[in-house]
Amino acid sequence: MDGTVQQIAGGSTIRFERHLPYTVEAVWDSLTEPQKLVDWLAAAEVELTEGGRFQLTFANTGDVMNGKVIQVQSPSVLAYTWNSEDPNESVVQWELTPEADGCLLVLKHTIRVPERLSYMLAGWHVHLDLLAETLAGEVKGWPWSHWESMREKYAKQLGE
Known part of the structure; x- marks a missing residue:
């Protein structure tokens, strides 16, 4: 369940x-409906089509992430840029695979210039x-104490 980093x-x-x-x-x-995204990720504006907006x-934090949808294969694959128009800079990709007792979710976030990977x-x-x-x-609301403990854990693993 913990995240991994591949160079x-x-x-x-x-x-x-x-x-x-x-x-x-x-x-x-x-992952795709704004009224559901707000409950676990962020308030969202989503144009669920390739080239569409994903904000x-x-x-x-008040931070705003502006992205562009680069792949949609409903209901199994969604990919969008993260604070960049260039998919070579930063891309988030979600993959969903059915399983007998639910589904497997795989999240990959590929970034060119990793800043503070632990964050x-x-x-x-x-x-x-x-x-x-x-x-x-x-x-629930954002659990700052849980985030801080996870950041410390990942920082230690990464030697940050």
Whole structure:
């Protein structure tokens, strides 16, 4: 359930795998529908078509992420740029695979210039925890203490 980092030519890829006891369609809706994204990730504006806008506004920091959808294969693959128009700079990719008892979610965030990987790992880790809780019907606020403990854990692992 913890994130991993793979060094690649020109950057890094952060990867998470989560087994979720929900259908691919239910998880897909949580990844793509603004009224569901706000419960676990951020307020969102989504144009779910290649070339469409994918904007997130994070309530916990006020940060805004502007991206562009680069791949949509409903309900199994979604990819968008992260604060860049250039897919070579930063891309988030979600893959959903059906399983007998739900689905496997794989998140990959590939970035050219990794800054403070522990912050990104902790952020995605906590957001994925919130996704699972939201799918279970629990809507909670951003848990700063959980994020900080995960950031410290990842920083230690990475030697930051």
